[in-house]
Amino acid sequence: MNRETGTKPAVPADIEIARQVDKLPIVEVAGQLGLTEEDLELYGTYKAKLSYDLWDRIRTRPDGKLILVTAISPTPAGEGKSTVTVGLGQALNRLKKKATVALREPSLGPSMGIKGGAAGGGYAQVLPMEDINLHFTGDFHAITSAHNAISAMIDNHLHQGNQQGIDPRRIVWKRVIDLNDRALRNVVVGLGGKAHGVPREDGFDITVASEVMAILCLAQDLEDLKERIGRTVVAYRYDRSPVTVSDLGVEGAATLLLKDALRPNLVQTAENTPAFVHGGPFANIAHGCNSLNATRHALKLSEYTVTEAGFGADLGAEKFIHIKSRAGGLQPNVVVMVATVRALKMHGGVPKGELTQPNLQALRQGMANLERHLETIHHFGLPCVVAINRFSDDTEEELTYIRRWCEERGVPAARTEVWAHGGAGGEELAQEVIRLAEAGTARSHFLYSLEQPIRDKIAAIAEKVYGAGRVAFYAKAEERIKACDAHGWDKLPICMAKTPFSLSDNPSLLGRPEAFTLHIQDIRPSIGAGFLVALTENVMTMPGLPKQPAALNMDIDSAGRVYGLF
Template sequence: MKTHLSDIEIAQSTKLKPITEIARKLSIDDEEIECFGFTKAKISLDIFDRLADKPDGKLILVTSINPTPAGEGKSTVTVGLSQALWQDGKRSIVALREPSLGPTMGLKGGAAGGGYSQVLPMEDINLHFTGDMHAITSANNALAAFIDNHIHHGNELNIDIRRVVWKRALDLNDRALRETVIGLGGKANGFPREDGFDITVASEIMAVLCLATDLQDLKRRLASMIVAYTADQKPVTVKMLGVEGALTLLLKDALKPNLVQTVEGTPALVHGGPFANIAHGSNSLIATKMAMKLADYVVTEAGFGADLGAEKFLHIKTRAGRFTPGAVVIVATVRALKMHGGVALQDLKTSDPGAVKRGIANLAKHIETIRAFGLPYVVSVNRFVQDSEAELETVLDWCREEGHPAAACNVWEEGGKGGIELARKVVSVLHEKENRFSYLYELSDSIEEKLSKVSRVVYGAKGVKFTDKAKKQLAELEGNGLGHLPVCVAKTQYSLSDDPEKSGRPEGFFITVRELKPSAGAGFIVALTGSILTMPGLPKRPAALSMDVDENGRAKGLF
């Protein structure tokens, strides 16, 4: 074993290169970056003009099976694969989302990869970074203030205060803020009404920033956001309030991608962070397209399993960006497969190839989904120290028998070296396998048809059901001319179904849509299913309890 150090100890023991040196690896000019200290920088959007005629690099999308508490290491594999490509002589960039303080302080700890396959400086990335999250939170809450101020000063737009749908936001898990009452204290404080908070990464402004193609597109999308409805049930947009310019001003620097580096000193873009179980779950479109201009291979990830992140990446992000991924990597671990096969978390240390074999049904479904999109793929078995050879071979033998390209990788412990086999297989399928990418639904399909196709093909459901509330909203959305938008299903990440307790590959179930919300600026319809929340709560023992800072100001306990 290479090390017993924790992720943060590995990160803090790594000597970082000046960010200007990382920029030079990509032939980025000095005037095209704005440095944040010595290890972080924002890249000017003007670089697109200089690189307009340069061919795009190949895009590799990393997804996974449904996550479990046992861990899959999708971000770690994403970083490690990019490092492996560099080690194998390929010019590569990894493009990741920015972590949210909610999960960082709540359940997960750090979220920048792991071991010797991390993006650095991980303490900064996991906490305040370059201020993007704060800018999005400020823009979100400024808009909320503009709405209430408009109502207070005469309500010229005739907003129904019972139908203000724009919530305030905070980038922390705080269940007490899910439902609130504001405007108490008399006439000077506005009109009392029910309100609430979303976590910042669930704000539509986060999705808008991550799907905008440039500054003017950002302003156009912000202007299109629906914030309330009038007394006669007509939508009220940001443009009607006249504040899209102010919001764009708050976000103009946050729109620029952030350049950092991996443990091995290879380039990384970390930008934007919409949740995949609530929003579309991938880093910014601008960062992805910029990376494709700067490198021959771009490795990016979509949040959670292929039923959430990959489906939304392929139906929403590729449509907005007008590009096609070259190949998909589907990450699985022996530990997670055992849990999908019925093994309890506390029993995972015991070798159980039979449970692995049972759990492979979950992996098989995600492979089917990627094949339904017509994309080449490779299965990556992310190795953990406790995995037995018999368990690993169970997965790899099944892949060989079924004709699925596969490779074991050990990038947490070995960095890029541990992903060389995976990198070579990915490059092979990129260049040798036919790419027949197509969407599972057309934008001309009705909202109901889109949700039905995703539910049946991606989740394996018998179909989709709508609550009475959702049925009314369905008619309203179609009536307001929004039926042409793609759908974004807010669903539990732990199951293919909308019930987190149904692991493996459940059958015979229906997806129940309880509510439909337009994200007209982002350009999709959100379908809320199950008990999914847009403001999570903290666990009984938050990860924050293990965090501290030493006398020299160095972070401790951040994963």
């Protein structure tokens, strides 16, 4: 994407900016956090993992301020949530606050598909972006290997006599690969005769959809990681009792494969601000946040930690609070709600091809989406500031309208231009974040109790966050709820699997749909991760490639310079 702000020259492509930045050796970046080379395991000059010993040394320190960046419902027009997150961290450091950024790792699937990477953009990105958007420190490969080791053990167990009495029709553990490959969604394994296993239907998910990914991002240490993997349900017996990884005896091997992946990765932004980039679960079927380990380290090492949650506040922020904050005892101090004129106009009914044209009426109508998300944050008891992420074709009238709309409702707002100006373009937002954080008014509370029945927890999210009028449970979901109750899984939090593009379960209903019915088709227990996934639709866990994948524009020259990443 190529944007211009005011009369400034066009901002170069992300990869060109990344190439021009004078990066610091990662040891120097770590020094900003009071760390030494002994606290790191170096992955070359500009990447490192934290040592296991570091946590024992810093765990008793007080936490810094936690800033959660979320957004309105995403649109193809773009919101720039990751870019704002990085730019805000840079701006806080410019204002002499010791700040750290905490982000998820990008998946190769979206990076080589249509979405691109997840390293921010312009002058607000994390570096080295070509490494982060590709193999990085190998975390995703470790997760893929651990997941598929469990898959191999399941099929070997069947082949070797099936002592656990696994019903091959009720194996719920697929294989994974970190690429978009629709041809692998449904496969048959075990063909070729008796020596090659037991024939059965199987399939692949993308690695970021693996429960191992969700587990890694919620585990607090190696012991917790192994316990969570061990209790993960992979299949059901003929009597419909669950079979876990521990039943197969492979939790130790899987944990061994993840021993390095559990440690947070330290990199830097385009302005040398420390950044933890670690973990990357999907936000529509999992909790969509970077690892709890990375966030906890950042809070102990910084005055301000700026992190984000996937998609809009109805998915990412809700899960950050109900799942990640519950698991780690986190207390967000301020929420930043990212919105753009373009996206709000799209929620007001403007087609994507007409978004560059001024349309104040559509903007007024689209504000309803922002309003619903702000209400959600207020339900949680958290102070919020709206970040108006400016694009070059936004008119002054449109930008002013959003600010005045916020002022009339007592909601602080600030323009951001971090894509084009880096931290300097986020200072207004940073000043507002500091003011709210130091006021100390955050008193977050949950919208449901874990003791409530499963249906009531789902209804609380549907009504208080989405604005649904009622919830309808399909017969399959009703059957699964009964099974969860019987197995003692009813006290777990809910992880909603829903389209990110609408507050409802219908992706075409933009803006703020009212009094709709939310349809729950199925309940899938993620016992290792520690939540129940409530599916509102057939959520895709293995994306396909578009007609013109981003991979077609990627290349490398004889000097090793990378092209086409974004």
